[in-house]
Amino acid sequence: MKLKQDRMSSAERIDSLFNYRRPDHVPITMIAPTFSCRNAGLPVRVAYSDPQLNFYAMQWAAEQYAWDQAPQIVRHTVVEAMDFGGDVRLPEGEYEGALMVKSYPVKSESDVEGLKMPEPDKTGMIGIAAELGRLQEAHGLPVTFVSRSPFTIASNVCGLQQFCKWLIKKPELCERLMKAAFDHTFNVLRYWADTFGAEKIFVFMSSPSESNQVISPKQFEKFALPYHLLYHERLKALGIKRFYFHVCGEQNLNLPSLADAPPWEHPAILSFGHEVDLETAAQRFPKDIICGNIEPAIIQTGSPQQVYELARTTLEKGKGIPGGFILSAGCELPVASPAANVFAITKAVDDFGWYAE
């Protein structure tokens, strides 16, 4: 679908943001690989198992709702517990929307010692991810590389509860797991750069385990932040320019130290949950493109009118952000979001999201 006064293509719109220029209207982007499957009448597991079907489902959803695929956010390239040998199964049934971990690869301290580094070209779901990458490449889209932060990957290799206890009692084990997570991420990313070329890659990272619903800002600063710094040193060395960071959940207390010396190249897309005020985010990260932050649960459970009004007020807050703004859900678009609610977001942009020529 085209909005009523489109003056730019989707790619031009996103490029303009990366060049600190106002686009024709506020772009809309969604983390929606599973929603797109349901939207196309497909089971959710397709997002994990069938790159062709998933890709075209995402393309249809993007066209239907006028989303800008900035980038097209797919399922994880690095699949954490699965990559390291855990027992993981595809989602089934009415209420499952993500991979289900049946057992973690690390269950005890001695498992940390014995943790084997996965082979980047054979790990987890890399074949499926590469096929999806080839489809993106063939359609002129950036090739997305999707992973979580090293801290989050490490916590998902041994289970968050165990990881939290080790943060205090056995921090050296957490360090080893984060180092393994970091090395694995970059082994796969190097393989990705060799396969597709660094200039085509758009890196997406999320960091749910770093939320202050779990850890303190001090723990964030001590354990997670050093890996963010290292991450971007390595990203720069690989020649990858575009970065999308979903700062997942309630991370208000982490923002000061993250903003102290943001390690990524500017501008990056920084996406926030509804827990973080957009104006605060814009003040903390003035050189970046702020993205967010309509509460996902309301998109799923509210009325179209309610979602429209929430999108309108979010646009009101975000539209004037000097570094640029993208309207989005505050996290992944819920699988069961009613079509009219998702359309209400698009309609709000069409009604209130335009910039003057």
Added chain:
Amino acid sequence: MASEEKTREILKAIQDAVVGYDEETCERLCSSVLEEGIDPHRAVVEGLTGGMERVGELYNSQEYFVPELLLCADALNAGLNVLKPHLKIEDAARKGKLLIGVVEGDIHDIGKNLVRIMFEAAGWDVYDLGNNVKIERFVEEQKKANTDIVALSALMTTSMLAMPKIIGALKAQNPGVKVLVGGAPLSQEIAQRYGADAYAPDAVAAVKRAADLIG
């Protein structure tokens, strides 16, 4: 038999061991409760539970986060394991009975575990069904244990959709049962829409809401 002064000193040290997540010290102090002839029930209430109440305050004031809470619970459990076999039946008069679980489709159980810990510390009988619990199982187990409250947890927007169905099935079986819901995507508004009796934003609040529900 320890003097009142000595008793208070030990109970305070138990509290400190819970707050300082010192499992070994907590276990040792609870053994000394028995050696000194101190009432084990008093040690549970004033020592262990008192310690966990302070932990709850530290969590509310954002001095403690999930890692600290989990380790404090380990210290509490280490002490409780020593004292439990020595509690008299009449001491076991509990505050209430709670059935808890993470709903079908969801394996994220850290929040549910924290809620369970806070309820146990507050003197509730807790029946924990674990994670990815089917609707029918909540209904069956509530009937079996005849709990005052059922607490439902979900981290995913997909799995939270099971909540209204579970609440409907529980109320159909037992209109008197109270249902408490929580988890990242939940809110007071959604809880009401789903027919829950209460919503709790965190583990500490959950205990208070539950106490209010059963009066």
